[in-house]
Amino acid sequence: MASHRFQYGLVLFFTGLFYIFFRGYLSHYVFWLAVSLPLFSLLCSLPAMVGTKVELSFSAPKAEKRQPLTLCIEVKTPFFLPGGRVRLFLLAQNTLTGEKKQEVLFLTACPGGQAVEHSLVSQQCGQLLCRLEEVRVYDYLGLFSFRKRQKNKSMVQAFCFPKSVPLSLSFLSSPPPLDSLEERYSPVKSGNDPSEVFGLREYRQGDRLSRIHWKLSEKEEKLLVKEMSLPLSSRFLFLLDLSGSGTQTDCLLEAFASLANFLTAQEISFWVWYQGTGSPDLREITESGLLSRLWQDILSAGPRPSRQALLSCQTLLPTGISHAILLCPTFRPEDLAQLSALLPDVLLTLLIPKPQKDLESALQHSVQGEILPLLPEALRGSLEKLIL
């Protein structure tokens, strides 16, 4: 540290003056003691400096947005002697919005360790990454220092999930028709499709006699009833455009979270297409477990470069889609044109956070479908206008 070096310089200067002006062994001794101190300090503090460990940890791996997460930073050394000062350069960022916060901390490496904690709050959803950009250890006198190499423990992540608004069943226009040609069945819920047996259970009063499995019942000496499967039909496709600003993306993801949670709760499967910093990803969500994994991937995806087109003619989209919902921060005619080309005869809905009024009316004429403005402060009200 510059101030410590300056202070040591002063010590050396005054002991030098003492050496020059004071005739005697004492001044000679004191001067050479002052000269030898830096080396002594370095040698004694080196084991502690080398052994200094810095650990980062979050109190929880996930939280909802605006919910505080506690970040703990601990510095310690296994050596029995204390170490010198340690300078930490902490970087906290939301990878989805690109926002960063930086901080410099000075702690002391000692055997018992020294820890500080922060409260990290994100107003927007995303992946919260905290890492130590630089760890610099100093000797006792603060004259010498070197950077400590970073390992895995120097970076932690947590997910900040969007809040989901509860949606009522009423806005679903009709229950999804069972498609007998569809070969996929719900693994968790039974239905009425006789082509596939979901499972067996004991007879309950009211069960149809035609459902009784007579052979097994005879074997088991009790009445067993066949449960039929519930066929799944993924007719909905959500397209997420993550190129907006933090607030826009947050609003879109909240809307998507609300819709996805609703559909998952109804056991209605759907497709999700999104592209972040990397290549696009297409997923079919049939159960809540898949949705959780999807969220982690979306939040880690990072923002898509806005200058890139959202879709191209090579974009692979699933077939059998009846309703495509595009969640985008701003309207781009080329994206819409591309989507229409890829999915002809599909109902399109655009969900745009706070679009301009004149744009909205202009689009009404050109888009085959509807545009729904999303108001973050009244998201439920905005989504209630959606008809699936």
Place this chain on the structure above:
Amino acid sequence: MKTPNLKEPSGLSLSEPRLLTRKISFCSPFFFYFPLLLLGTAGSLGCFYTALPIPVDLWPLAIGNLLLAPLSTLLFLQKKARSLPIFLPPLLLATAVFLGREPLWQGLLRTINLVISAYSQKSGLSMLLIPLVKISPQLERNFLTVWGLMMSFLLQWGLGWALVRKHSSLSAFLLSGFFVAVPMVASILPHRLALVLLLLFWGSLLVFRPIFHGQEGLYRTGRRYSASGAAGARISALPLLLALGLLMAALSAVIPRATYQRPQLTEDLRSGFISQGGPGTFFRGGGLGGSSTRVDLIAAGDRKYTGKVMLRVKTDKPVSDYLKGFAGSVYTGTGWELLGEEQSKQLGELSEEGQAQLFQGQLFEEFPKIESSIYGYYHLEVQQVGTNPRQVYLPYGLAAASVAGSSFEPVGDSFFRAEDRLFGIKEYSVNAFWEPSSSYSSFGARLGQSLLLTQTAEKYPGGLSSFLEAAEKSYRFFDREEDWFPTEVIVSYMPEEAAALTRSLSTYAPFAKEAYTQLPESTRTKLNLYLKEHGLLLENFYDSADLARAVIAQVQADCSYTLTPGKTPEGKDFALYFLLESRKGYCVHFATAVTALLRAAGVPARYAEGYVVPPGQASGEWSTLLDSNAHAWPEIFLTGMGWTPIEATPGMDFTGQADPSRGPEEESTPLPSPSPTVEPSPSEGPSPQPSQPAGPTPSPAGPSGPGELREGMPPALRTVLLAVLFAAAFLFLCGFLLFLRRKYTLSAREKRFRQKDSNLAALSLYAYLQDLLRWGRRFCLQIPQEPPKALEKLALKARFSQHKLTPEELALFQKEVNSLTALLGQKLTRLQNWYCRYLLALY
């Protein structure tokens, strides 16, 4: 990564860090601080009592310190200061002072007296002691011991506060340093062991710096947070102290005391600082007469003199003298510089360094004249007052013996400077020659007029006539007579020194002619035109000296003297601008122009700067040279004279003698040779000038010191007055410290209440409220026991909820605090109020 939109509100917030303090056992930090406190006290007080002859009983002191150290450590390790009041010891102290005031007071006074006695003994000066009643040695010892215990107590308390509570190594250093400074200011050395302990303590303060890094908690500077290192204060850190002790032991083995010898460099530095001049001399120099490596002519604008004393001289020479400090060899058009590397190397091969500057003196010495009139030989002493001591100002015609073994260092063949480049030389003396009558510009003329000619001719085969014939024949090898040197055959018959000098001159002369006729080509062309125009060609004159006179006369006729010529415009040649355009200037302009003209004419010439000693100074007295005596002049190389100064500025003649009939051409602006200030020598009495006598002088009797008797005041009254003053000063200091502490505490508290995080601010306010209530209840039962329930709920919300308190909610806390402090102000008595305000810094 996309850059977030700066217009959007910040979505990510990282709160201020909170330091997590781990619960550690009490013993570990106790056994860390306790030995340090003991070490610091033992070292400081040990140095004090072993250096000064103060008779004390060691056992009570030692036991007292052994008890006080853990007490002090315990006291300051308490987390909450109020559970064991820090001010309890001062109260105990005050009680002890009151009950044992007589022994303490006597102990203090006697200690002071013993310190003063020690100073007197060391310095040899008599100093006034505090008059005290004579008591038995045992009683005195007791008093001194009591006072020693008091000092131990104060020191322990101070060190405990500094190290344990404040973690301030600087405070600990200053506290401990005071006790060793008392004897050391008079160079009274303490016992070795005490010094070792103290050095070990100071070393540990440095090495444990990461631990002594400010008070407990986290400190913020902008976006940087610094946590105190108190967590490292553990018993496991003590081996570092042992290692430091080992280092000290190893150092004393590597540089043992028995074989210690003070290095000469250190001694030179010391004497240099003390006698030759302090650091201020590094900033002297520059300006006219003060150049050391180059002269910047473009900066030579209008001149003003301040009358500052630059040199003091004492000389035997009756006429004026030129003391040269710098000579410029290379003319660039905008300045004068030293010889280039190549030419310097060439010069080095030709002759010994500095020899060319001694030619004149050597010629005078080795070629004694036939005529009875002798060369002038004079002694010159110079004291540097306002000049840079690293430069020296020496006359022409230096006697070689003056320079040999002196502290002058030649700079090529141009000038001399002080050998000691660090401190320079403040005072020096030289001997030099001068020619009262006409000089001999050529070597031939000098040889012809010297006794040496006859001596050489007598030895020459064939006698004088053959010698002259041989000499005559050799003339044809030279273009001009003044360039003539005798052949080696003739030289071999000269005495050894004269022969060596002749050889040196004959090899140096061609070099001088080549090196010192250098000019920039464009300058040379124009100057040649000027010379041609005025018929100033060498072939038209008898010799170089003759030409020089003519050139000077022409320049003086064309140009006028003024101290305000203005600066030379950028891009223009200095000499040409002066000669052809402005035609006005002072010594620098005239010297540069004449030097350049002579060079263009083929005469080796240089620009010289320094000081002129006016005529009439040979009174044997010291005279002062002011800044207005700084001067510039050309010097030319004549084979019969060596380097010789010539005067180009109107008002002075060629030989350097003052010519009162030739005054300045125009304005009544003074020439740089004002009448000197003749002063008595330093031995005669105090000098008004800042003179530096040759040897150390005893310190003068200064103004009456603090111990000196004032007439009319009885000693007892004086003692009382001193005591009262001391007590008042002590009280004032305590009051001031309390005031500062209160100010700081209130300001820190206010800062906590106004922090950005409203929840933390509310919690601070709530904690403060609880403190107010607790103290208020102790003094007055009318103060409520608990804070209002509403505030308690808000405090819980601030502590555990994720929501931030609103400003309105925060304001409720502040309102409650304000009303409570107002209530306390009303209900408590004055003394209680004072106690809460100043001792507790509650409000």
